[in-house]
Amino acid sequence: xxxxxxxxxxxxxxxxxxxxxxxxxxxxxxxxxxxxxxxxxxxxxxxxxxxxxxxxxxxxxxxxxxxxxxxxxxxxxxxxxxxxxxxxxxxxxxxxxxxxxxxxxxxxxxxxxxxxxxxxxxxxxxxxxxxxxxxxxxxxxxxxxxxxxxxxxxxxxxxxxxxxxxxxxxxxxxxxxxxxxxxxxxxxxxxxxxxxx
Amino acid sequence: xxxxxxxxxxxxxxxxxxxxxxxxxxxxxxxxxxxxxxxxxxxxxxxxxxxxxxxxxxxxxxxxxxxxxxxxxxxxxxxxxxxxxxxxxxxxxxxxxxxxxxxxxxxxxxxxxxxxxxxxxxxxxxxxxxxxxxxxxxxxxxxxxxxxxxxxxxxxxxxxxxxxxxxxxxxxxxxxxxxxxxxxxxxxxxxxxxxxxxxxxxxxxxxxxxxxxxxxxxxxxxx
Amino acid sequence: xxxxxxxxxxxxxxxxxxxxxxxxxxxxxxxxxxxxxxxxxxxxxxxxxxxxxxxxxxxxxxxxxxxxxxxxxxxxxxxxxxxxxxxxxxxxxxxxxxxxxxxxxxxxxxxxxxxxxxxxxxxxxxxxxxxxxxxxxxxxxxxxxxxxxxxxxxxxxxxxxxxxxxxxxxxxxxxxxxxxxx
Numbered sequence: 123x124x125x126x127x128x129x130x131x132x133x134x135x136x137x138x139x140x141x142x143x144x145x146x147x148x149x150x151x152x153x154x155x156x157x158x159x160x161x162x163x164x165x166x167x168x169x170x171x172x173x174x175x176x177x178x179x180x181x182x183x184x185x186x187x188x189x190x191x192x193x194x195x196x197x198x199x200x201x202x203x204x205x206x207x208x209x210x211x212x213x214x215x216x217x218x219x220x221x222x223x224x225x226x227x228x229x230x231x232x233x234x235x236x237x238x239x240x241x242x243x244x245x246x247x248x249x250x251x252x253x254x255x256x257x258x259x260x261x262x263x264x265x266x267x268x269x270x271x272x273x274x275x276x277x278x279x280x281x282x283x284x285x286x287x288x289x290x291x292x293x294x295x296x297x298x299x300x301x302x303x304x305x306x307x308x309x310x311x312x313x314x315x316x317x318x319x
Numbered sequence: 320x321x322x323x324x325x326x327x328x329x330x331x332x333x334x335x336x337x338x339x340x341x342x343x344x345x346x347x348x349x350x351x352x353x354x355x356x357x358x359x360x361x362x363x364x365x366x367x368x369x370x371x372x373x374x375x376x377x378x379x380x381x382x383x384x385x386x387x388x389x390x391x392x393x394x395x396x397x398x399x400x401x402x403x404x405x406x407x408x409x410x411x412x413x414x415x416x417x418x419x420x421x422x423x424x425x426x427x428x429x430x431x432x433x434x435x436x437x438x439x440x441x442x443x444x445x446x447x448x449x450x451x452x453x454x455x456x457x458x459x460x461x462x463x464x465x466x467x468x469x470x471x472x473x474x475x476x477x478x479x480x481x482x483x484x485x486x487x488x489x490x491x492x493x494x495x496x497x498x499x500x501x502x503x504x505x506x507x508x509x510x511x512x513x514x515x516x517x518x519x520x521x522x523x524x525x526x527x528x529x530x531x532x533x534x535x536x537x538x539x540x541x542x
Numbered sequence: 543x544x545x546x547x548x549x550x551x552x553x554x555x556x557x558x559x560x561x562x563x564x565x566x567x568x569x570x571x572x573x574x575x576x577x578x579x580x581x582x583x584x585x586x587x588x589x590x591x592x593x594x595x596x597x598x599x600x601x602x603x604x605x606x607x608x609x610x611x612x613x614x615x616x617x618x619x620x621x622x623x624x625x626x627x628x629x630x631x632x633x634x635x636x637x638x639x640x641x642x643x644x645x646x647x648x649x650x651x652x653x654x655x656x657x658x659x660x661x662x663x664x665x666x667x668x669x670x671x672x673x674x675x676x677x678x679x680x681x682x683x684x685x686x687x688x689x690x691x692x693x694x695x696x697x698x699x700x701x702x703x704x705x706x707x708x709x710x711x712x713x714x715x716x717x718x719x720x721x722x723x724x
Contacts, residue, residue, distance in 0.1 A: 126609040127619050131558065144620075151624060175565060190617040191625045197691050198681040205683065214682045221624040221680075225588030229609045237608035256543055260552045260601055265402045267556035268612075269444040275560055291578060292705045299585060299709055302553050303717040305397050309553075310546035311367055312398040314392035316411035316458060318383075 126234035127226075135177045135231045140240050143228045150224050154217055163213060166220045173227050187226030188219050195219070259313075306313055320364070320466070325373035327359055330408045335517045338373070342496070344509035348525070349498045350532055351514035355360045360514055361498050364388050364468045380465070389464030393471040395455035399443045404454055407443055411462045433457055433487060449480030456487070469497040473504060502529050550590055550719065554598040555605070557611040558582030576698035577614040583634045584665045584706035587641030588657065589713050591720045595642035599635050629676015633669040640664035642720075645710070649720055657707035665706070666699050 130136075135143070154166050174184055188195070195215055202211035238261065245254040251308045287293045322340040326333070335356045351357040362368035363375055365388035380387050383485060392398045401407035405426060412422045430436040435453050438446065452472065460469060473481045485504060488495065499505055511528040513521040521528045564578035587595035602612065611618035623631060639665035648656055670692060677688040713719070 125611075127611055128609060144646045147620065147624075150592075184366075187621055190615050190622075191627070194626050194677075198677075198683065201683050201687050201691065202681070205687065210682075218626055218680060222621045225624040226619055227671035229506060229621065232609065234605075234609045241604075241608075253543060256548050260548050260555075261605070262401055262406070263549065263552035264555045264559070264601060264605060265555055266400060266443065268559050269402075269442075270396060271553075271556050272563070273444070275564075291564070291581070292708055295561075295578070295581060295585075295705060296709050296712055298557070299589070299713060300716065303556055303589075303713065303719065305394075306546065306549050306553055308392060308394065308397040309400075310544070310549045311362075311393055312390070313400060313545050313549070314402075315365055315367055315385070316398075316462070316667075317414040 127181060127229050128233045129177075129183065129230045131178050131231065133177045133231070135173065135227070138231075140228075140232050140236050143232060147224055147228050151221055154220060160209075160213055163217055163220065166224075167216065170223050170227065172221055174223070177227065177231050179227075179230060183226075183230060184223050187223050187230075191218070191222060271298070271302065274298060320375070320377040322363075323374045325363065325370045325374070325375060327356075327363070327368060328371045328449055333517060335363075338519060340512075340519065340522075342510075345494045346495075346508040346510075347496045348505035348508040348511045349496065349514060349528070350500070350502070350505065350511060351498075352536070353522075355514045356517040357498050357514040358470065361468050361470055361496070362409055364466070364496060365390050379467075383431070387465040389459035389462060389467045391456055391467060391469045393470050393474055395448070395451035395475075398458065399451065399454040402442055402444070404438050404441050404443055404446075406463050407454065408458050411458055417460065425463070429457045429460045449476055449483065452476060452480070452484065453487075464493060467491070467493050467495045469495060469496055469499070471500065472497065502533065505529065547594055550596050551598040551601060554582070554586040554590055554595070555602040557598065558586060558602050559605070562612060562614040562616075574646075576701060578702070579614045580634070580637075580665060580669070581702045581706055583638050583669075584641055584661045584702065585709060587638035587643075588645050588661065588706055588710040589719055591640060591646050592639050592642030596635050596639035599638045599668035603631060603635070614690065617623055619621070626677050626680045627673065628680065630669065630673035633672035636672055637664045637669045640668045646720055649714075652711065654707055656712050657710045658703055661706045661710075662700065665703055666696060669699075670696075691716060 150166065150169070154162065170184075174181075195218060198218070199211050199215045202214050241261070242258055245252070245257060248254055275294070275298055278294055278301075281297075282290070282293045285293075320340075322338050322342075325335065325338045327335040338360070349357050349360065359368055364384065366384040375384065377384070377387070399407050400410050408426045409422050409427065412425060417425075420541060423507060426439075427436075431438055433453050433456065435450070437456065438450060438454060443451070443454060452475070456472075473484055476484060481501075481504075483526065488541045489507075497505070497508075505511060506525045506529065508525055511521075511523065511525050512519055513528050513532050552708070559578060559582075561578040561582040583599060586598045589595070590598060606612050606618045606622060607620055609619045613622060622628065641660055644660045644664065645657070646654065648660065670689075674685060674688045674692055677691065678685045681688070683691075714721070
C-alpha cells in the first residue's frame with residue numbers, strides 16, 4: 123500500500139498546523155535567495171539543524187533528503203568550481219542542500235492525511251465554480267488506483283517474462299495502457315450507478 | 320417493472336429493438352451470446368443506458384430509476400472506489416445526503432448481514448477476489464435498493480466463493496435481475512430471458528429456455 | 543468534466559506514479575539510466591489530450607507534494623519542488639499539455655512519425671525549456687552550462703518519445719479517447 127514519508131513524533135514541529143509549516147518554508151527559501159550572503163546561509167543551516175533536533179530526527183534522515191539529488195548536486199558543484207571558485211561552489215551547493223533539507227523537514231513531520239484534510243477543508247470554503255466534489259473524488263481515486271495498477275503491472279511483467287521480452291519497455295507499457303483504458307469505462311459506470319448526481 | 324417498446328441505437332447501429340416486457344418475478348436471469356445486447360439491456364434498468372425510444376416504468380418509482388436500482392458489476396476491482404472498505408461503503412450514501420449517524424448505522428447493518436464485519440477497516444486492494452465481490456455488493460446494499468441487477472457476478476469467483484455468493488443471493492429479500500453464463504446457477508431462477516440479436520428471443524421458465532439455448536449454442540458451435 | 547474524465551485523469555496520474563517503479567533501462571555509453579516516468583507524461587497528453595492530460599500530471603504532483611514518494615527513485619515530498627530540478631516538474635505539466643494540444647490538432651492524420659515528433663516537441667523541447675532555466679536559477683550557473691549538464695538525458699528521452707508514439711498510435715486504433723466528443 124502507499125506509505126508517505128512521515129516520521130512519527132510528538133514534537134512542536136509535528137503538532138504545528140501544516141499551513142504554518144508551509145508558510146515558514148516559503149519564508150525560509152525566499153530569505154536564503156534574497157539575502158545571498160554566506161552569513162545568512164550559515165544562519166539558515168543552523169536553523170535547519172535545530173529544526174531536525176527539535177523534531178527528534180537523525181542525521182540519516184537529513185541525508186535521505188539530499189541523496190536523490192546527489193548526482194545533480196555533484197555536477198553543480200563541479201560546474202561552479204570550474205566557472206568560479208571553491209567558495210562559490212560550496213555556497214551554491216550548500217544553499218541547495220539547505221532548501222532540500224528544509225522542505226523534507228516539513229514532509230517528515232506532516233502526515234499525508236493531514237495535508238489531504240487541509241486541502242479538503244480549503245476546498246469546502248472554495249468558491250462555487252470549483253468542482254470540489256470532483257477534486258476530492260479524483261484524489262481518493264488515485265490512492266485506490268496506484269496499488270491496482272501496480273498489481274496489473276506485475277501481471278503484465280510476468281506474462282512478458284514468460285515470453286522472454288521483459289526488458290522491452292514497449293512490451294510492458296502497451297498492454298498496461300490498454301488495460302487501464304478498458305477499466306476506465308466500467309469504473310466510471312460503477313461510480314455513476316452508485317451515486318445520484 | 321414494465322418495458323414498453325424500448326429501442327436503443329448507437330450511431331446507425333441498432334442494439335436493442337422493440338423490447339416490451341412486464342417483469343414481476345423475484346429472480347430473473349438473462350442469457351445470450353457475447354454481443355447479443357444483454358449488457359445494454361441490463362444497463363437500461365438503472366438508467367446507465369437511456370432508451371432511444373420507448374419507456375421503462377415501475378410502479379411508484381417515478382422517473383429516477385437509479386435511486387431504486389442497485390448495480391453489481393462483473394469485476395469488483397472496477398467498482399470499488401475508495402482505498403478503505405468503510406470509506407467505500409459510505410460513498411454511495413454521501414450523495415444521498417444522509418446524516419453521519421445514519422450512514423454509520425447502515426454500514427454496520429450491511430456488514431452484519433453479509434458477515435463481513437471483520438473487513439471494515441481493511442484496505443480494499445488487499446482483499447481476496449471473493450471478499451472484494453462481497454464488498455462491492457455491500458456498497459450496493461447500503462443504498463437499500465428495491466431491485467438489484469447483476470452483470471455476471473460469479474465469472475471471476477472460484478467455486479467456494481461462488482457457492483457462498485449463491486447462498487447470499489438466495490437470502491436477499493430484494494428482487495434481482497442477473498446476466499450470467501452460469502446456466503447451472505440460473506436453473507434455480509423464476510424466469511429466464513434469452514436475448515439474441517437485440518430482441519428477446521425466448522422467455523419462460525428455466526426448464527423451457529435453458530435447454531433450448533444450450534442446444535442452439537451446441538448446434539452453432541458445430542457449424 | 544464527466545465522471546469518466548475524472549476517472550481517466552486519476553488513472554493516468556496513478557499510471558505515471560507506477561511507472562516510477564518500472565525497471566530502469568540503460569543505454570550503452572550513457573551514464574544515466576532511463577526511468578519510465580516521463581513516458582507517463584507523454585502518454586497522459588498523447589492519450590487524454592491537453593486538458594485532461596495536464597490535470598492528471600497536476601494531480602500526481604499534488605500527491606507528491608503532500609509527501610507520497612511517487613517519483614522515480616522513491617522521491618517525494620516538498621523537497622522535490624525546492625531542489626535543482628524543480629523546473630522539470632513544471633515542465634511535466636507543460637509537456638503533457640503541449641503534447642495533448644498538438645495530438646488533438648493533428649488527430650486525424652496521426653501516424654507513428656507525427657506522434658514521435660509531437661512527443662519530442664513537448665516531452666523534450668518544452669520540458670527542457672522549463673527545466674534548464676530552473677537548474678540555472680537554483681544552482682546559479684549560466685544557461686549554457688545547465689544545458690550541457692542535461693544533454694546526457696536527451697537520448698533516453700528520444701527512446702521514450704518513440705515508445706510513447708507507438709503506444710499512442712496503437713491506442714488511437716483500439717481505444718481512442720481524444721477523437722470522441724470531449
